[in-house]
Amino acid sequence: xxxxxxxxxxxxxxxxxxxxxxxxxxxxxxxxxxxxxxxxxxxxxxxxxxxxxxxxxxxxxxxxxxxxxxxxxxxxxxxxxxxxxxxxxxxxxxxxxxxxxxxxxxxxxxxxxxxxxxxxxxxxxxxxxxxxxxxxxxxxxxxxxxxxxxxxxxxxxxxxxxxxxxxxxxxxxxxxxxxxxxxxxxxxxxxxxxxxxxxxxxxxxxxxxxxxxxxxxxxxxxxxxxxxxxxxxxxxxxxxxxxxxxxxxxxxxxxxxxxxxxxxxxxxxxxxxxxxxxxxxxxxxxxxxxxxxxxxxxxxxxxxxxxxxxxxxxxxxxxxxxxxxxxxxxxxxxxxxxxxxxxxxxxxxxxxxxxxxxxxxxxxxxxxxxxxxxxxxxxxxxxxxxxxxxxxxxxxxxxxxxxxxxxxxxxxxxxxxxxxxxxxxxxxxxxxxxxxxxxxxxxxxxxxxxxxxxxxxxxxxxxxxxxxxxxxxxxxxxxxxxxxxxxxxxxxxxxxxxxxxxxxxxxxxxxxxxxxxxxxxxxxxxxxxxxxxxxxxxxxxxxxxxxxxxxxxxxxxxxxxxxxxxxxxxxxxxxxxxxxxxxxxxxxxxxxxxxxxxxxxxxxxxxxxxxxxxxxxxxxxxxxxxxxxxxxxxxxxxxxxxxxxxxxxxxxxxxxxxxxxxxxxxxxxxxxxxxxxxxxxxxxxxxxxxxxxxxxxxx
Amino acid sequence: xxxxxxxxxxxxxxxxxxxxxxxxxxxxxxxxxxxxxxxxxxxxxxxxxxxxxxxxxxxxxxxxxxxxxxxxxxxxxxxxxxxxxxxxxxxxxxxxxxxxxxxxxxxxxxxxxxxxxxxxxxxxxxxxxxxxxxxxxxxxxxxxxxxxxxxxxxxxxxxxxxxxxxxxxxxxxxxxxxxxxxxxxxxxxxxxxxxxxxxxxxxxxxxxxxxxxxxxxxxxxxxxxxxxxxxxxxxxxxxxxxxxxxxxxxxxxxxxxxxxxxxxxxxxxxxxxxxxxxxxxxxxxxxxxxxxxxxxxxxx
Numbered sequence: 001x002x003x004x005x006x007x008x009x010x011x012x013x014x015x016x017x018x019x020x021x022x023x024x025x026x027x028x029x030x031x032x033x034x035x036x037x038x039x040x041x042x043x044x045x046x047x048x049x050x051x052x053x054x055x056x057x058x059x060x061x062x063x064x065x066x067x068x069x070x071x072x073x074x075x076x077x078x079x080x081x082x083x084x085x086x087x088x089x090x091x092x093x094x095x096x097x098x099x100x101x102x103x104x105x106x107x108x109x110x111x112x113x114x115x116x117x118x119x120x121x122x123x124x125x126x127x128x129x130x131x132x133x134x135x136x137x138x139x140x141x142x143x144x145x146x147x148x149x150x151x152x153x154x155x156x157x158x159x160x161x162x163x164x165x166x167x168x169x170x171x172x173x174x175x176x177x178x179x180x181x182x183x184x185x186x187x188x189x190x191x192x193x194x195x196x197x198x199x200x201x202x203x204x205x206x207x208x209x210x211x212x213x214x215x216x217x218x219x220x221x222x223x224x225x226x227x228x229x230x231x232x233x234x235x236x237x238x239x240x241x242x243x244x245x246x247x248x249x250x251x252x253x254x255x256x257x258x259x260x261x262x263x264x265x266x267x268x269x270x271x272x273x274x275x276x277x278x279x280x281x282x283x284x285x286x287x288x289x290x291x292x293x294x295x296x297x298x299x300x301x302x303x304x305x306x307x308x309x310x311x312x313x314x315x316x317x318x319x320x321x322x323x324x325x326x327x328x329x330x331x332x333x334x335x336x337x338x339x340x341x342x343x344x345x346x347x348x349x350x351x352x353x354x355x356x357x358x359x360x361x362x363x364x365x366x367x368x369x370x371x372x373x374x375x376x377x378x379x380x381x382x383x384x385x386x387x388x389x390x391x392x393x394x395x396x397x398x399x400x401x402x403x404x405x406x407x408x409x410x411x412x413x414x415x416x417x418x419x420x421x422x423x424x425x426x427x428x429x430x431x432x433x434x435x436x437x438x439x440x441x442x443x444x445x446x447x448x449x450x451x452x453x454x455x456x457x458x459x460x461x462x463x464x465x466x467x468x469x470x471x472x473x474x475x476x477x478x479x480x481x482x483x484x485x486x487x488x489x490x491x492x493x494x495x496x497x498x499x500x501x502x503x504x505x506x507x508x509x510x511x512x513x514x515x516x517x518x519x520x521x522x523x524x525x526x527x528x529x530x531x532x533x534x535x536x537x538x539x540x541x542x543x544x545x546x547x548x549x550x551x552x553x554x555x556x557x558x559x560x561x562x563x564x565x566x567x568x569x570x571x572x573x574x575x576x577x578x579x580x581x582x583x584x585x586x587x588x589x590x591x592x593x594x595x596x597x598x599x600x601x602x603x604x605x606x607x608x609x610x611x612x613x614x615x616x617x618x619x620x621x622x623x624x625x626x627x628x629x630x631x632x633x634x635x636x637x638x639x640x641x642x643x644x645x646x647x648x649x650x651x652x653x654x655x656x657x658x659x660x661x662x663x664x665x666x667x668x669x670x671x672x673x674x675x676x677x678x679x680x681x682x683x684x685x686x687x688x689x690x691x692x693x694x695x696x697x698x699x
Numbered sequence: 700x701x702x703x704x705x706x707x708x709x710x711x712x713x714x715x716x717x718x719x720x721x722x723x724x725x726x727x728x729x730x731x732x733x734x735x736x737x738x739x740x741x742x743x744x745x746x747x748x749x750x751x752x753x754x755x756x757x758x759x760x761x762x763x764x765x766x767x768x769x770x771x772x773x774x775x776x777x778x779x780x781x782x783x784x785x786x787x788x789x790x791x792x793x794x795x796x797x798x799x800x801x802x803x804x805x806x807x808x809x810x811x812x813x814x815x816x817x818x819x820x821x822x823x824x825x826x827x828x829x830x831x832x833x834x835x836x837x838x839x840x841x842x843x844x845x846x847x848x849x850x851x852x853x854x855x856x857x858x859x860x861x862x863x864x865x866x867x868x869x870x871x872x873x874x875x876x877x878x879x880x881x882x883x884x885x886x887x888x889x890x891x892x893x894x895x896x897x898x899x900x901x902x903x904x905x906x907x908x909x910x911x912x913x914x915x916x917x918x919x920x921x922x923x924x925x926x927x928x929x930x931x932x933x934x935x936x937x938x939x940x941x942x943x944x945x946x947x948x949x950x951x952x953x954x955x956x957x958x959x960x961x962x963x964x965x966x967x968x969x970x971x972x973x974x975x976x977x978x979x980x981x982x983x984x985x986x987x988x989x990x991x992x993x994x995x996x997x998x999x
Contacts, residue, residue: 503938577938610938671973674938675900680995682936684900684972686988690995 275394282388283381286373360654361637372443380415382408383436387443393635396545398583398619399489399517402449405440409457410481412436413474424473425464433458448584448592448621456484459699488618493518495679496614497525500579503612503682508533509576511609513565513600515545516581518614522677523579524556534559536571540596542639542662565596572607580668582615587622587692589670589685591615595663601672610674617678617691625667634663705732705751710758718829721760722768722930726801728755729772730794733787741777741786748773759950763896763904763967767933772797774997800981804928807981809833812891812926813841815979820845821887823880823916826852826906827861828893830926839868846871848883852908854964880912890916894927896947899936899994901972901987903927904947907965910940913974922976929980932994943969 372391379387386408389395395404416432418424437454440446446454460480464473500522504510510533512519523535535558539546546562553560563571578600584592591597591613604611637660641648653660670685677683680691705728712724732751738744752769756762776793808830816822816838822845824831835847847865851858851874862872875883890912894903903909903925916923937943946954948965972987982993 503936503942608939610942612938675936681934682899683995684988684991686901687991687995690992694995 275389275392278392278394279385279388282373283385286384361660362654365636372439379436379439380412382411383439387440390440390444393444396543397515397517398447398449399493401447402453403485403489405446405450406453406457406481406485409433409436409454410478413477413481416470416474418470423466424468424470425462425466429458429461433461448623449619452618452621453484453488457481484618488616492616492618492679493521494525496616496677497522499679499681500612500614500677501526501529501531503577503677504531504533506532509536509574510534511536511538511568511571511575511578511600511604512549513538513546513580513597514540514543514594515549516614518616519579519581520549520552522614523553523558527556527558534561536561536563536575538563538565538568538571538596538600540565540594542642543594543664545594565599568600568603569607572603572609575604575607575609578604578609578611580611580613582613582619583665584623585613585615585620585676585685585688586624586667587620587689588624589673589676589688590625591668591670591673591685592625592665593668595666598666598668598672601668605672611672612675612677612682613668613673613685614677617680617695620688620692620695622689622692634661637662702750702754705754706758709755713760720764720805720829720928722764722928723801723805724760725752725755725765725768726772726798726930729769730791730798733791733794738787744787744790745773745777756946757951757955759952761895762951763933763947764931767896768801768930770934771930771932771997801928801930804930804981805830805833808926808928808979809837811979811981811984812924813838815889815924815977816843816845818843818845820889821848822846823848823850823883823887823890823912823921824861825850825890825892825909825912826855827857828905828926830893830928831891832861832864834891834926835865835870836868839865839870846873848873848875848887850875850877850880850908850912852906853877877908880908881915884915884919884921887921890921890923892923892925894925894931895967896933896935897925897927897931897978897990898969899932899934899991901975901978901990902937903970903975904943904967905970907968910968910970910974913970917974923974924977924979925975926979929982929993932990932997934994934998937969940969943967 369391372387386395386404389404390401395401412432413428416424416428418427433454437446440450457477457480460477464476468476496518504526508531510523512523512535526533535553537546537550537553537560539562541564550560550562561571580591580593580597580601582591582593582597586592591601601611637653640660640662641650641653643649650658673685675682676685676688678691683691708731709724709728712727713719713721729748729751732747733744736744736747738747748769752765752773755765755769772794775797776790779789779793812834816834820843822835824835824847826849835845838845847861847870849858849861849872858874862874865872892903892905892909892912894905896904898904913923935944935947945960948967949960949963950966953960953963972990975987978985978987978990985993
């Protein structure tokens with residue numbers, strides 16, 4: 001893989017197409033088309049260039065020197081320079097400080113990287129790219145706060161953008177047009193937002209910025225420091241290596257060095273910069289592994305390393321040594337890991353993240369990570385990137401994950417060419433998509449939203465007539481993906497916000513749990529529409545997603561309170577309504593969502609407070625899950641133990657034989673839910689199978 | 700035919716036939732309106748119907764029933780393929796179909812309910828619901844033996860009217876105070892209620908006092924049955940009592956008089972779907988959750 005350029009690109013094309021000014025959109029579209037056309041011919045070149053740029057952009061860092069530095073790359077064809085520039089722009093996320101970020105937010109960078117990565121047709125559009133990139137950079141510069149780090153719930157921002165730009169869909173009841181003006185105003189920010197939302201899990205308005213970033217930054221020096229120890233503690237450190245090197249603010253580094261210990265996972269979310277850094281490191285490591293396997297000269301690594309350092313002057317000091325270390329570290333870790341894992345059983349299927357006997361949980365996660373690296377070699381780079389982002393919980397939230405997946409698939413499909421003697425409608429799915437999906441599922445089990453999107457895509461692939469040529473078919477599929485996102489995510493969110501708005505009265509006290517992009521949008525829409533209410537944000541551990549939600553709402557002007565879930569019963573005295581966001585709705589009317597939601601719902605029911613679940617219909621599934629334990633979706637137990645900056649109180653849980661279980665989701669019974677707000681209106685939760693049946697009938 | 704005519708016609712219909720439901724009268728008026736109307740375009744016709752609806756809603760009759768039936772009427776007649784320029788004919792034709800369905804609706808619902816009245820049953824009912832009255836009368840004609848308890852039902856004390864009517868048919872009826880519902884609940888076997896409107900959640904809007912009866916019945920494990928025609932299905936989803944729109948709760952004259960609503964007694968209350976066991980409608984015997992299904996079929 002090692003193509004940092006082909007980062008998830010939550011739809012580099014999608015984003016570009018959807019967001020921003022028309023001019024931008026046209027440019028991007030052109031670029032997308034061009035890249036699609038030129039893909040085969042330029043593939044090898046783009047790969048190597050992207051690799052080098054990936055390597056180059058290992059460190060997060062001040063974009064200040066970005067533009068200048070990018071040109072220093074060794075023997076870059078023009079393309080690479082452009083790509084490098086773009087990557088620089090992308091990489092220059094605001095690591096904790098807006099000022100540092102000359103070129104704008106992470107997401108913007110991320111997308112550009114991705115777009116560049118696959119724009120193999122740079123030859124054609126190279127000049128345009130350059131100018132486009134500069135324009136974009138300038139635009140990004142004007143933007144203020146970086147996006148919030150993500151991980152928090154679903155992305156809400158894209159909707160504001162989309163609604164403005166897209167033509168009307170057949171939605172009959174849409175929100176009032178008064179919102180249009182506001183959306184217009186918000187476009188530049190929202191654009192970035194959308195990018196970020198798609199790339200990562202940002203669900204914040206552009207105004208929300210990163211207090212969290214600071215804390216997340218603290219992880220970075222850890223990781224860089226960890227690299228030094230990498231050879232000694234492969235299992236613990238592999239993760240750190242992957243996290244990568246990141247350029248850190250001097251003060252942050254110093255502080256974090258003092259506070260943190262190596263190998264301590266941070267329960268909080270990572271900053272975009274960090275994620276990018278990790279991604280770079282991952283890509284670098286993967287590329288290095290690939291190189292090693294193919295017995296290529298390590299000159300590539302060295303050159304990329306040097307270019308990295310060259311380009312990122314104000315990047316972290318550790319970037320260079322880290323990059324160089326990462327390669328040998330990865331190599332070392334592999335044999336070490338194999339030794340440790342030798343006794344163990346074969347890796348379990350995705351979803352079965354259970355450490356076998358004799359293996360600690362950390363070892364299990366590290367092993368999984370290595371396996372992901374190992375599997376990775378045959379799969380498209382952007383998918384690898386995406387998988388890694390999922391694995392590290394960089395993209396979180398049903399909407400964000402789905403959009404990121406669709407954007408990547410869109411990009412990936414563009415590069416597909418039907419082999420001779422095969423039909424696109426069969427081969428694309430079987431030989432191209434299925435391995436990708438399988439890999440992503442292994443990195444992190446796919447959510448219902450992603451599953452339904454994939455089903456939709458496969459349905460349309462199967463409908464492609466055999467006589468249709470590649471280009472038409474692929475553009476048709478891309479249009480289908482765009483349409484799916486528009487109708488089922490963007491417009492649906494607007495409709496949900498409209499219906500939910502009718503249930504919000506002045507003087508209401510609304511209680512919400514953790515983060516949900518849709519709930520954020522609902523509340524913002526209502527508030528901007530003139531309703532005056534206040535919000536109680538209930539927080540849960542260890543993900544602490546409520547913080548970003550809180551930030552977002554406060555910046556909107558909504559009066560908020562913030563409590564921990566332990567005091568939720570106290571808050572119920574004041575609350576008049578409860579709004580919850582769902583990851584999925586089961587056929588029996590149960591809701592599947594972040595763990596903690598079921599407790600809030602039950603508590604509300606006990607206090608006679610109506611519970612409204614906001615959920616788009618594309619998240620409905622005919623699956624039924626009887627209780628939480630049915631699905632094995634849990635994540636690192638270490639997150640439970642970490643308490644932020646301080647040293648964890650419980651550190652030796654593995655030694656004393658204690659297992660940690662960090663469940664991510666839970667099931668809320670339908671008896672606790674008063675109503676489900678969908679784009680069709682308000683339904684009782686018993687109507688979920690009705691909607692499913694109608695969807696079946698219509699398709 | 701203009702707005703005043705509509706109102707006059709409507710009031711006339713209900714005055715001459717007190718057994719007619721407000722909804723049936725509304726549909727009759729609308730069909731007559733369409734017959735005499737010369738709207739040039741579809742939207743003009745739709746506007747006319749909407750204005751007529753508003754005029755009828757301004758009367759003191761059941762807001763929920765009139766609103767739901769007029770909405771469904773409009774939806775039904777515009778659901779045709781209107782490419783044909785002869786939309787007037789098509790819509791009128793569909794309007795008449797709807798009218799016939801509405802006329803038959805009560806009969807069908809009553810028939811559905813017959814199976815649930817056994818010999819020796821003891822039934823509690825609330826206030827005077829025309830549909831429930833018809834159910835009980837027909838059961839009596841089939842020579843079933845059952846006793847009825849009916850609440851006095853303030854403020855209009857319509858329980859006494861029920862006693863009078865049913866006694867004539869030989870059905871043993873007892874009027875109880877509204878406050879005696881809890882006392883009597885252990886004696887009854889089932890509760891049968893009518894509805895002014897059926898909400899999207901599956902709950903019902905009915906005469907004030909329905910909600911405590913339903914809660915008490917559920918607590919004592921007595922089944923609660925609602926008899927309501929499908930034209931009463933309305934696209935509202937109240938979350939609680941407060942969430943019921945004010946227009947449902949108070950008569951139009953109260954609104955016009957600009958009285959302080961917090962001092963007025965609401966005339967209806969909302970019974971959530973969890974307290975209702977079954978609904979007998981012209982579409983069949985439904986559970987409350989099926990109401991949303993039917994509404995989705997109709998409106999989406």
